[in-house]
Amino acid sequence: MKILEPTKEEIQxxxxxxxxxxxxxxxxxFAAFVLLLVLYQKQRHNVSTLVQCHLIQAMRASxxxxxxxxxxxAGILLFGDWQHVGTWMILILYVLCVHSVFILFxxxxxxxxxxxxxxxxxxxxxxxxxxxxxx
Numbered sequence: 001m002k003i004l005e006p007t008k009e010e011i012q013x014x015x016x017x018x019x020x021x022x023x024x025x026x027x028x029x030f031a032a033f034v035l036l037l038v039l040y041q042k043q044r045h046n047v048s049t050l051v052q053c054h055l056i057q058a059m060r061a062s063x064x065x066x067x068x069x070x071x072x073x074a075g076i077l078l079f080g081d082w083q084h085v086g087t088w089m090i091l092i093l094y095v096l097c098v099h100s101v102f103i104l105f106x107x108x109x110x111x112x113x114x115x116x117x118x119x120x121x122x123x124x125x126x127x128x129x130x131x132x133x134x135x
Contacts (some may be wrong), residue, residue, distance in 0.1 A: 006050045006116040013043055014054035014113035021058040021070060022106040025065050025099065033062055053118045061121050065102045069095065 006014075019041060023032035040055050073095060080087030105121050112119035 004012060006048065010048045010050050011114065011116050013039070013046070013048075013051045014116075017051075017054045017058040018033065018106065018110035018113045018119075020055055021062055022103070022110065024062050025102050025106065027117075033066075034064060036097050050113075050116060050118060053120070054109065054113050057119060060124050061102065061109075065099075068098055069102075072098075 017036065020032050020036040020039065024036060036058055040059055043051055043055055073091060076087065076091045076094060080090065087112060109119045109121070
């Protein structure tokens, strides 16, 4: 059985999803997420595994990054003493480390999309319905 190579259009859509994810966490937090939602709505019935994988992964990672960066940061500030330097150190270290990891995984996703390969984010990428071995 011959495996079909992804078309240029499929690679373009997948890389656009990964790019919008990176824009969401780097430059245009809310605007890029809205554009990602629009792209997802337009392409949600696309039969390409590559397109579906990168769209769903970008959506999951964007939502997870938003929750982790906003809610955990708010929790650190809420339960920490605003006047204590340790609270601010923990907050800055947390945001820098977590944000950097999300950027790194986004770059991995973009390179995989540009090469026409599937990418699943660690910990949040695969659901029970996707199954299969980890690539």
